[in-house]
Amino acid sequence: MTNPFSDITQDVEVILIVGSNPEEAHPVLGTKIRRAVREGAKLIVVDPRKIGLAKDAEIHLQLKPGTNVAFANGMMHVIIEDGLANREFIEARTEGYEELAKIVKDYTPEKVAEICGIDAEDLRRAAHLYAKADRAPLMYCLGVTEHSTGTEGVMSLSNLAMLVGKIGRSGCGVNPIRGQNNVQGACDMGCLPGDYPGYQKVNKPEAREAFEKAWGVPLNEKPGLTSTQVPHAVEEGKIKGLFIFGEDPIRTDPDIGHIKRMLEGLDFLVVQELFLTETAKYADVVLPGVSYAEKEGTFTNSERRVQRVRKAVEPTGEARADTEIFTDLMNRMGYEQPCLTPSEIMREVASLTPSYAGISHSRLDAGETLHWPCKDESDGGTAILHQDVFARGLGYFYPATYMPSAEIADKEYPITMITGRMMYHYNAGAMTQRTEGLNLLAPASYVEMHETDAEALGVQSGDRVRVASRRGEIETTARVAQKVKPGEVFMTFHFEDGNANHLTNAATDEFAKVPEFKVTAVKVEKV
Amino acid sequence: MNEKTGNTIKLTIDGRSCEVERGTKLMQACESLGIELPTLCYLKGVAPDGSCRMCVVEVEGGRKGGLPTACTEECAEGMVVHTRSERVVEARRFVLDLLLSNHVQTCFSCARNGSCKLQDYCLEYGVEKSSYPVGKHPHLGLADDSNPFYEFNPEKCIMCRRCARTCAELQGREVLSISQRGAQTFVSPAYDLPRGEEASRCESCGNCVSNCPTGALSSKDQKKHYRAYEVSKTRTTCPHCAVGCQFDLLVKNGRVVGVDPADGPTNGGLLCVKGKFGSYKFIHASDRLKKPLIKREGKFEEASWDEALDLVAEKLSLIKKEHGADAIAGFSCSRSPNEDNYLFQKMMRAAVGTNNVDNCARV
Numbered sequence A: 001m002t003n004p005f006s007d008i009t010q011d012v013e014v015i016l017i018v019g020s021n022p023e024e025a026h027p028v029l030g031t032k033i034r035r036a037v038r039e040g041a042k043l044i045v046v047d048p049r050k051i052g053l054a055k056d057a058e059i060h061l062q063l064k065p066g067t068n069v070a071f072a073n074g075m076m077h078v079i080i081e082d083g084l085a086n087r088e089f090i091e092a093r094t095e096g097y098e099e100l101a102k103i104v105k106d107y108t109p110e111k112v113a114e115i116c117g118i119d120a121e122d123l124r125r126a127a128h129l130y131a132k133a134d135r136a137p138l139m140y141c142l143g144v145t146e147h148s149t150g151t152e153g154v155m156s157l158s159n160l161a162m163l164v165g166k167i168g169r170s171g172c173g174v175n176p177i178r179g180q181n182n183v184q185g186a187c188d189m190g191c192l193p194g195d196y197p198g199y200q201k202v203n204k205p206e207a208r209e210a211f212e213k214a215w216g217v218p219l220n221e222k223p224g225l226t227s228t229q230v231p232h233a234v235e236e237g238k239i240k241g242l243f244i245f246g247e248d249p250i251r252t253d254p255d256i257g258h259i260k261r262m263l264e265g266l267d268f269l270v271v272q273e274l275f276l277t278e279t280a281k282y283a284d285v286v287l288p289g290v291s292y293a294e295k296e297g298t299f300t301n302s303e304r305r306v307q308r309v310r311k312a313v314e315p316t317g318e319a320r321a322d323t324e325i326f327t328d329l330m331n332r333m334g335y336e337q338p339c340l341t342p343s344e345i346m347r348e349v350a351s352l353t354p355s356y357a358g359i360s361h362s363r364l365d366a367g368e369t370l371h372w373p374c375k376d377e378s379d380g381g382t383a384i385l386h387q388d389v390f391a392r393g394l395g396y397f398y399p400a401t402y403m404p405s406a407e408i409a410d411k412e413y414p415i416t417m418i419t420g421r422m423m424y425h426y427n428a429g430a431m432t433q434r435t436e437g438l439n440l441l442a443p444a445s446y447v448e449m450h451e452t453d454a455e456a457l458g459v460q461s462g463d464r465v466r467v468a469s470r471r472g473e474i475e476t477t478a479r480v481a482q483k484v485k486p487g488e489v490f491m492t493f494h495f496e497d498g499n500a501n502h503l504t505n506a507a508t509d510e511f512a513k514v515p516e517f518k519v520t521a522v523k524v525e526k527v
Numbered sequence B: 001m002n003e004k005t006g007n008t009i010k011l012t013i014d015g016r017s018c019e020v021e022r023g024t025k026l027m028q029a030c031e032s033l034g035i036e037l038p039t040l041c042y043l044k045g046v047a048p049d050g051s052c053r054m055c056v057v058e059v060e061g062g063r064k065g066g067l068p069t070a071c072t073e074e075c076a077e078g079m080v081v082h083t084r085s086e087r088v089v090e091a092r093r094f095v096l097d098l099l100l101s102n103h104v105q106t107c108f109s110c111a112r113n114g115s116c117k118l119q120d121y122c123l124e125y126g127v128e129k130s131s132y133p134v135g136k137h138p139h140l141g142l143a144d145d146s147n148p149f150y151e152f153n154p155e156k157c158i159m160c161r162r163c164a165r166t167c168a169e170l171q172g173r174e175v176l177s178i179s180q181r182g183a184q185t186f187v188s189p190a191y192d193l194p195r196g197e198e199a200s201r202c203e204s205c206g207n208c209v210s211n212c213p214t215g216a217l218s219s220k221d222q223k224k225h226y227r228a229y230e231v232s233k234t235r236t237t238c239p240h241c242a243v244g245c246q247f248d249l250l251v252k253n254g255r256v257v258g259v260d261p262a263d264g265p266t267n268g269g270l271l272c273v274k275g276k277f278g279s280y281k282f283i284h285a286s287d288r289l290k291k292p293l294i295k296r297e298g299k300f301e302e303a304s305w306d307e308a309l310d311l312v313a314e315k316l317s318l319i320k321k322e323h324g325a326d327a328i329a330g331f332s333c334s335r336s337p338n339e340d341n342y343l344f345q346k347m348m349r350a351a352v353g354t355n356n357v358d359n360c361a362r363v
Helices: A005-009 A027-038 A052-056 A068-081 A087-093 A097-104 A109-116 A120-132 A150-163 A183-188 A205-215 A230-235 A256-265 A322-332 A342-352 A361-365 A436-441 A451-457 B026-032 B086-101 B117-124 B162-170 B207-211 B220-225 B273-277 B305-323 B338-352
Strands: A014-018 A042-046 A059-061 A138-140 A174-176 A241-245 A268-273 A285-288 A297-300 A305-309 A415-420 A446-450 A464-468 A473-481 A488-492 A505-508 A520-526 B008-013 B016-021 B080-082 B150-152 B176-179 B186-189 B217-219 B232-237 B246-252 B255-261 B293-296 B299-302 B328-332 B357-359
Touching: A005 A027, A014 A027, A014 A120, A027 A042, A027 A052, A027 B162, A027 B273, A042 A052, A042 A120, A059 A120, A068 A097, A068 A109, A068 A120, A068 A150, A087 A150, A109 A120, A138 A150, A150 A174, A183 A297, A183 B338, A183 B357, A205 A342, A205 B338, A230 A256, A230 B328, A241 B305, A241 B338, A268 B305, A285 B305, A297 A342, A297 B338, A305 A361, A305 B232, A322 B305, A322 B338, A342 A361, A342 B338, A436 B273, A446 A451, A451 A473, A451 A520, B008 B026, B016 B026, B026 B080, B086 B117, B150 B220, B162 B176, B162 B207, B207 B217, B207 B255, B207 B273, B217 B220, B220 B255, B255 B273, B293 B305, B305 B328, B328 B338, B338 B357
Parallel strands: A014 A042, A014 A138, A042 A059, A138 A174, A241 A268, A241 B328, A268 A285, A415 A488, A446 A473, B008 B080, B328 B357
Antiparallel strands: A285 B293, A297 A305, A415 A520, A446 A488, A464 A473, A464 A520, B008 B016, B150 B217, B176 B186, B232 B246, B246 B255, B293 B299
16 A cells, blocks of 8 residues: 555545455455545445445446456546646656557547446546545555456556556555455565565565575575466476465465365475364375464554564464474574574564665564654654655556456356455454354355346345356355346355355466456356 | 634643643543543543533533533633532532442443443442432343344443444444433434344444443453453454554463454554454364374374474475475465564575465465
8 A cells, every 4th residue: 555544544535446345354444434434535436346335435336347447447538538637747757648548548438338337427427536636545455456457457546546646645545455464564575486575576686696695595596486376387297395384275266176186286285374274184294383362573564564463372282483483494404594583583674675674673662653665763664655756766657458357257157256255254264263253143155146137046045056167166045135236246255165266267367466356257056 | 912812721720720722622631731530431533422421520610500521611711620629529429329320230240340430430439339219220121142242231331322422433334323212211223123133234343342331332252251350461463454453462361362452553442343353262272283293194193393394394305306496385374474474485495495485465
């Protein structure tokens, strides 16, 4: 996120929220948005479903799944045509405008309305509302990224914000709401195949040399594989050993059949976990890790705010702190790694990562709250990004054209399935499904469908249905209403029974390698 | 500038002079002098309710017999205010006396025993029991324990409306409102629907429970497992979504038994159902892995750390020797702290020798 939550939910005129259902996936943010609406902010919701916030919205654009790029281009078309673009900002801070303008010229509201399944007039109203507001943050979530054209979707939204100069200042910005508590931090720390900590590129000699010097070993210069590329590499015999730390890809990754074949195809699998998850059952060795309440450290939230995690209780049984396990293994594999406390590890991170250089446990324990980049110990951090200049200098309008999703509903699989979270559970459910009350409130999987589709199939709420895609089929319970449009269904992936990831498509986005969780062609039958 | 039309106001509180901005309420003026007033209904961030009347102060020659509520009364030029005068103390005792006349005093079995503001103030003001005859309890039989996480007992409710205001103004959900009139008044969801039913629209965030000053709304886990005075608190960050709410883990006898919200920069004292009620049970779940496991002939067997770590190091080294370091990959955990993630990628890069390291950012 370019701006902190408090900055984009207080004293703002318009909130544009795309492909995000914060009331369920980020509930306390959802609460703040509801409050912003009570205090007068106007909400534009762009989402294929009638999510809870849609009823508070001034405009709800109920896009056909997978058409975000067309939507954004349509908004920009209206903004340019109606003279609402911020010429001053474009001149001073950006490049590539001409090319962008050429591309979006084709995206007339009527054409976009056709692609997205919305009303052209609503699109015009939304463009005017967003462009004319002084303080108007743009927020988005996995509804934008989890597509085969996710990168283009993200770039198009950045273009939209730049076009109206709503970036680099308070009450605005481009704000991706990160999914998991420390997904921002895991990326910041270099758990990415092409990046060392702080997004320093492994194929850039000067970055590599710095890490080689600090770590005292020569490092591999070839960027690695993403987690979504590894299953293919296993099938091709290129990957033989896999170490999975705290993940349950059988539950959370697309096309479960594909993931199972990967796990079975490995020579050696280590899983470090809290529980014997579905994935851990495939392991050759399972190492017991510890939970957030049993260790020290930091999480970096969606706002790039680094906050402390503190040990409240001792680890269970013989479980050991995860950092001790890694240290022990490194030494056993012949790399001399001294045993460091989490606070010492953060000191090492700071010494090698310019954006974390000023961050330390002692500052956080003294009550400071720090957003990276934080360049040294006297730097109070950066709450709002790109204020005077973009990270790359000039903001680049990355031109994107609309491309349909990888898998389109057809005669055999006529319905488009969207997946997502619901409030009572979290991802694989390893944490939330051990709270009885949450299981009482949300015990099992379900499929949301529109009443006209249900009627055609003779299905009522509570009936068991079979949902099938080209990759698998599952049984689940129907929830009939008008939350999704006819021809679309929605499922979560939290539950072992009827997990939508038996059906999802492992097709990924070309650049970020994010799977297309949000668009799967399925068919539904009554059981 | 004439002081009366200026932007600041001078007044005297407990003999100390004080200067505040025009529009400041007496409660904030007292706060600025470090004087804490008792209150049951005041809720930070929400317009004052003035319903509990515990914050009454004496204003010399003032309106309402000179006993206004400090949370609602604006400071005025030259005001002379007493916060602990005999009249004030007597008024507060009277308020407590009335509240107790309609409050079941089953403190022994109450989850909030030891963390009840009504109990605290009664002790402080020496009100041990009500001097009014206890009449019929109009709320008998209206208790609601349908929610899996918390229960509502209207016989302990003092009608401060903190729950309803939390739900409407802080949580923005508007599940709770005031039902009935007069002595029958009580707080309830629309159509008196049980709070555990989906139709009530309750999200089980528990923010009403956290903000209840008595035991009228209380956590079922607290009732069963702990009292506030038995627990130590550890401030930490919620392990669920990336909002990064701050809360305190409540620990009793080495176990996390509950969560209290903290006033963090992103959550400002609020939590969701996963943060408030779903963040601690899994820590002590009976199926937590306690020892390393090695699979032998398709079955897991418990192993020592040395055995397990030697095996992992040996197997990974062998794969590296035979197929190269890039035949090994690692997936790191985006729910684990930065320090774990840093060391994991260092292990993959420096000890294994590959850049095949990723986290679940993509899934």
